[in-house]
Amino acid sequence: EAEVAQSPRYKITEKSQAVAFWCDPISGHATLYWYRQILGQGPELLVQFQDESVVDDSQLPKDRFSAERLKGVDSTLKIQPAELGDSAMYLCASSRDRNNGNTIYFGEGSWLTVV
Amino acid sequence: ILNVEQSPQSLHVQEGDSTNFTCSFPSSNFYALHWYRWETAKSPEALFVMTLNGDEKKKGRISATLNTKEGYSYLYIKGSQPEDSATYLCASADNYGQNFVFGPGTRLSVLP
Numbered sequence: 001e002a003e004v005a006q007s008p009r010y011k012i013t014e015k016s017q018a019v020a021f022w023c024d025p026i027s028g029h030a031t032l033y034w035y036r037q038i039l040g041q042g043p044e045l046l047v048q049f050q051d052e053s054v055v056d057d058s059q060l061p062k063d064r065f066s067a068e069r070l071k072g073v074d075s076t077l078k079i080q081p082a083e084l085g086d087s088a089m090y091l092c093a094s095s096r097d098r099n100n101g102n103t104i105y106f107g108e109g110s111w112l113t114v115v
Numbered sequence: 116i117l118n119v120e121q122s123p124q125s126l127h128v129q130e131g132d133s134t135n136f137t138c139s140f141p142s143s144n145f146y147a148l149h150w151y152r153w154e155t156a157k158s159p160e161a162l163f164v165m166t167l168n169g170d171e172k173k174k175g176r177i178s179a180t181l182n183t184k185e186g187y188s189y190l191y192i193k194g195s196q197p198e199d200s201a202t203y204l205c206a207s208a209d210n211y212g213q214n215f216v217f218g219p220g221t222r223l224s225v226l227p
């Protein structure tokens with residue numbers, strides 16, 4: 001069964017350093033999502049792509065976070081500089097298209113600890 | 116931004132018990148409600164996508180109902196097993212095309 005691939009699974013970084021996460025969605029999925037999940041809360045959408053275009057980044061802290069999906073396939077989420085409050089799980093997900101009735105498939109997530 | 120709530124926050128049940136929990140969402144302009152199961156160290160797994168008022172879906176021992184007029188969905192697990200231990204997330208979307216908003220989840224522990 002096709003899966004959403006993410007790396008790294010775990011990352012420890014020092015405050016003020018840069019960190020990047022990579023995601024490869026299910027082949028053929030046009031829509032890609034990056035979520036952040038803090039313990040005890042539900043996943044919060046950071047950015048949504050439709051093919052290579054950003055369709056929603058209203059919750060992305062743009063002063064330090066950036067995301068790209070240059071060829072409309074895999075995607076990178078970057079944080080620079082990292083802050084202590086960025087410690088969380090970063091989940092990537094994909095779906096066939098933007099229809100909210102479609103199933104969203106998640107990767108296993110990337111745990112970030114900022115020290 | 117939609118406000119999606121889930122209750123209880125956590126619960127512990129004995130193996131063999133049946134259980135249920137609730138997802139509450141705004142009923143106005145409802146479009147879709149999703150349920151996910153998230154086991155530790157794994158990716159969230161989609162259980163159900165529900166769109167119609169009165170909809171009821173079933174997958175093995177797990178079933179869900181949807182009431183879009185009053186804005187709630189129930190997830191039922193019949194005869195809980197230890198492997199059912201997970202966090203159960205619901206997510207709701209409105210028909211303005213707003214992205215899903217997830218609830219905080221219900222953490223279920225099934226004790227052998």
